[in-house]
Amino acid sequence: MLLSTLFFSLMNVCVKMVPHIPAIEVILFRSVVSLVMSFVVLRAKRISVWGSNYGLLIARGAAGAMALMLFFTTLQNIPLATAATLQYLSPIFTTIMGIFIVKEKVRSWQWVFFAVSFAGILVIEGFDASADSFYVWLGVMSAVFSGLAYNFIRRLNTREHPLVIVFYFPLVALPISGIYSIFNWVQPDGWDWGILLLVGVLTQLGQYYMTMSYQAEEISKVANLNFIGIIYALSLGFILFDEHFELATYTGMGLVLVGVVLNVRYKNRLSQREIEAHETKLPKV
Numbered sequence: 001m002l003l004s005t006l007f008f009s010l011m012n013v014c015v016k017m018v019p020h021i022p023a024i025e026v027i028l029f030r031s032v033v034s035l036v037m038s039f040v041v042l043r044a045k046r047i048s049v050w051g052s053n054y055g056l057l058i059a060r061g062a063a064g065a066m067a068l069m070l071f072f073t074t075l076q077n078i079p080l081a082t083a084a085t086l087q088y089l090s091p092i093f094t095t096i097m098g099i100f101i102v103k104e105k106v107r108s109w110q111w112v113f114f115a116v117s118f119a120g121i122l123v124i125e126g127f128d129a130s131a132d133s134f135y136v137w138l139g140v141m142s143a144v145f146s147g148l149a150y151n152f153i154r155r156l157n158t159r160e161h162p163l164v165i166v167f168y169f170p171l172v173a174l175p176i177s178g179i180y181s182i183f184n185w186v187q188p189d190g191w192d193w194g195i196l197l198l199v200g201v202l203t204q205l206g207q208y209y210m211t212m213s214y215q216a217e218e219i220s221k222v223a224n225l226n227f228i229g230i231i232y233a234l235s236l237g238f239i240l241f242d243e244h245f246e247l248a249t250y251t252g253m254g255l256v257l258v259g260v261v262l263n264v265r266y267k268n269r270l271s272q273r274e275i276e277a278h279e280t281k282l283p284k285v
Contacts (some may be wrong), residue, residue, distance in 0.1 A: 001213040001226055007230035008166035012084060013240060015075050021186050023072035026199060027065075029179035031170035033200025034207070038167040051164040053156060060152035060165060061172035068173070074139040078131040079243045082124060084233035085253045086139030088226070091260050092117055093147030095267070096130035102149040107270065114264040120255025127248035138229045151215045162211040169207065227261060 015026055042049045051057050075083045092114050098104040125136050145221060156165060230253070237243035245253075 001210065002228070003228045004206045004209035004213065005226050006232070007202045007209070009084075009229050009236065011199055011202035011206060012075060012080060012233065013236050014195045014202065015072055016080055016241065017195050018188075018192055019076045021188060021192065021196070022181075022184055024069055024177045024180045025184070025186060026072055026196060027068055028181050028197040030068075030200040030203050033197060034166065034204045035170040035174060037265075038163050038170070039206050042161070042163050042167065042202065045161075045163075047161050047164065049106055049164065051160045051168075053159055056152055056156050057160065057168040058172060060144070060149050060156070061168035061170075063145050063149035063152060064169045065173035065176060067142050067149055069177075070138050070142035070145065074135050074142060077135045078139070079245070080237035080241060081233040081243060081245070081253065082131045082136070082249070084230055085124070085256050086121070086136065087143055087146065088230065088256060088260055089117060089121070089140060089143035090146035090150065091226070093144045093265060094150045095147075095263065097147050097151050098154070101148075102154050108264070110263050112269065113259045113266065115259070116262070117256045117259030120252045120257075123252030123255060124249055125236040127246055127252065130243075131249075131256065144278055150214055155212060156170055156215070158215055162208055162215060162235050165211050166204070166207045181237055187267055227257060230257060 007150075009268060018026065039049055042078060071083070071087060072088065095104065095106060095110065096114070097104055121136070125133050153165060
């Protein structure tokens with residue numbers, strides 16, 4: 001997850017560097033690179049690219065594609081750190097939807113933590129003049145679809161190779177972004193080509209390591225490691241894009257992260273208690 005966070009942070013910078021190219025066209029390039037890289041590695045490992053859990057794989061690909069389309073659009077229209085902060089809501093939606101998809105329980109205190117995070121969104125919307133409300137809520141919807149995609153990954157568990165799961169993302173996104181780009185094509189120029197290639201490579205690496213982490217461990221535990229990305233976003237946004245915020249905006253970002261972190265830590269503590277309770281019931285040898 002730490003490697004995944006680093007690669008995704010660098011990918012965000014690349015997307016932010018080509019605001020003149022439509023977000024869905026950026027996804028087209030990203031999908032082509034990811035599809036080719038996944039296919040080559042899977043063939044080399046003699047693993048079927050199609051997998052066996054077709055319904056869940058397509059659902060994961062569709063949810064992930066929608067999340068990325070919304071996020072790239074948000075990223076190109078509001079400050080880097082604000083967009084990244086909104087994406088950190090995904091663990092909350094992951095947990096809420098996990099009630100129905102992977103049958104994980106949500107305790108009373110967790111709803112309090114969720115409320116703290118959403119209060120942070122309202123603060124950002126009300127006080128961040130550089131963030132249009134439309135794109136703020138678009139970012140929230142991106143987090144909703146991310147949470148849905150993570151739950152599908154959890155449902156797949158270790159039944160599919162991580163690259164098979166990653167392969168289905170561009171498989172679904174490519175036709176959608178391709179049809180859109182035919183009618184709305186913007187010609188990349190000069191360094192745009194290299195940046196678009198990097199978007200694909202960095203996202204592929206981020207997706208691969210993220211998928212491995214969600215397959216190997218409980219969602220609420222590995223999600224905790226993802227929060228270091230906000231440090232990258234604030235630093236890179238300041239250095240590369242000269243992004244500054246009012247105190248109220250930093251407060252809103254803080255509330256979002258506090259609510260998410262408290263939720264994850266609380267869930268980890270409950271999991272640890274369950275493990276300890278189970279161990280005390282085991283017969284002594």
